[in-house]
Amino acid sequence: MKIIVLKFGGTSVGSLERIKKVAKIIATYKKKKLGVIVVPSAMSGTTNELIKKTLELSNNFDASEYDVLLSSGEQIACALIAGRLKHLGYKARSWMSWQVPILTEGPYGGSRINKINKNRILKFINSGGIPVITGFQGINSENRITTLGRGGTDASAIMLSKFFKAHECNIYTDVDGVYTTDPRNHSKAKKINKISYDEMLEMASLGAKVMQPTAVQDAKLNNINFSVKSSFIKKKGTLITGNNKAFSDKIITGITSTKNDSKVTIIGVKDKPGVAASIFKPLFLNHINVDMVVQNISLNGKETDLTFTIKSEDANKTKKLINQNKKILYRKLTCDKNVSKVSIIGVGMITTPGITYRMFQALAIKKINIMVISTSEIKISVLISNKLVKKAIAVLHKEFKLD
């Protein structure tokens, strides 16, 4: 029997009405005589509610108990979906990750699936059943529950597709696919029919919230095609497939922007060998992810300015760590939260020269000042004032013929 994996995100199962809708979608696949595996997230809001509880009990809530707590959300969603399917006359049942089992490795709150035992699930599918499996979690070698990090149900869906050699994998969410840019930022955004793993990975990492980046990486590594589609409206979604392939004649596939970056500048740092390492080491040790970095050329050979971006939620911690850092001397520390990273992504830029120039030129004409730049093989990111994000997206969307 051909197997299809259906993942439903938090908003797709966000109310009982929506769970009824989801059950209907599942039924349409079952009627096609497919072996259907369902993997839902927790109902939207649930996870945040639970996190709020931990904050009131401890400023450093134990990571393993955090996972026990959060994993209950998917347990609830699975039971409700399976119950609804049974109500509609289908053979269905919920499967907790320990019942499958789904085995994980790595830290609590950020583990990865390394094995899924297929036997029981396959037997159930072959008997005509629809297994509804908890996403976002698994059990580790100590028989304890671990979670896969925010958005981890995407990774569950991809890994289920891998282990069950699924014919198809559909990621149902609240948007009907991946867009050239966030439609809320630009009215001319267009849905992308087909996109490569690499482009999707960059887009997911650079602010497009459709998918968890780790899941895209898992899909790329295991060469698993998947579609992103809407559980609310019946429409063809976006197919994610193939490495570094261009699926259209456009050079740029999509444009993203971020909302929660902060720019930190250390002015007048005493310039000596190893100063950057001295600054970044304590940040690394405290799990603060430094993204874009630029170091000015030291004019007098003695002092330099260092600018980098971090997630805004890390801003206070970062400032504190730099203040406490006795290995560096500097004159002033500034932190600007009113910035945004705008990125253009496309495998087409590998073979097309001059994209950087065209991007900078288009922004310059609109008098949009670029603070920091970072590039990879298939993306160019610039840091700009967040007031200018919509304007920047509009001009870039037009420049690269995405309108």
Next chain:
Amino acid sequence: MKIIVLKFGGTSVGSLERIKKVAKIIATYKKKKLGVIVVPSAMSGTTNELIKKTLELSNNFDASEYDVLLSSGEQIACALIAGRLKHLGYKARSWMSWQVPILTEGPYGGSRINKINKNRILKFINSGGIPVITGFQGINSENRITTLGRGGTDASAIMLSKFFKAHECNIYTDVDGVYTTDPRNHSKAKKINKISYDEMLEMASLGAKVMQPTAVQDAKLNNINFSVKSSFIKKKGTLITGNNKAFSDKIITGITSTKNDSKVTIIGVKDKPGVAASIFKPLFLNHINVDMVVQNISLNGKETDLTFTIKSEDANKTKKLINQNKKILYRKLTCDKNVSKVSIIGVGMITTPGITYRMFQALAIKKINIMVISTSEIKISVLISNKLVKKAIAVLHKEFKLD
């Protein structure tokens, strides 16, 4: 190491503030160098919220998924309590019933614990840890989650006490013990210091909501002493111990009343052998519990009236079943929800004659009409109008010197 089992009811863990308080109570036992096993219920309200969800999805929600759903409540409570204990510096961790494991048999929604594997928990306790184990649930021979029925965490606590040969078992709840009668019904109610299993069993079955009757039965069968006490105020609770023993000079130990009984009367039933069985069989098959029964003497040898009580939630179903019942002929069917069962309970009545008379006489003087009577070795129950309950309790409380 001496082991103590601490059960915390839904209201005791009903808010984060209360969970903090519970963690403090646990700590006081740990400081006494006891091996502490904690078994909490779900936070109050959680279970009802989840049940409400099932009702919207199906009028006959699958029993096995119902158990998966409901069991998540204790998972959440365990993670929060264990997390709080770790925050306070204690070695603690949550244990799901499948991790222990706690094995059950019997139907979903009403299973019973038949085995608890001690090894892992004992190892954890001996290493100085405080296990926080999910109450109300276990896993059956098919490796699926089952629940023990409403109030089932009491049974979990008793069975944990049994398997771990606990030195002490404390049931923490929102009242500070078992009272001679519900203090909300009668201001002169007194706390009972010590009560026998049998009396407690009758009281729990007859409307005192302090304990789940099954749990009291388990305690009786396994001869496990336990205390009921308050998690809100520090006070000696009530000790439940010993079969059919009187622990005071009072003949009557307690008085209970119910709130959700309905009285059904079938008037003018054609009287022939087996008519009562014909009436009760379909009710039994539909899991409707018939409690008190009285059949009038058939005056003309042809017709009789039959009166019985059921839970009010079963009233509509009962009327429907009797209407559809083609094996019986009757003239009229009435159903009265404004009734209440008032019971006096005490092992003292085994050896003291005349208790029935004293009860009826005391009620008669206050002009309280008795509709139905039922008795056992250690209790007498009467059905009266629910408007007269407080009056009846007051007169009986005084008559039997409980004031």
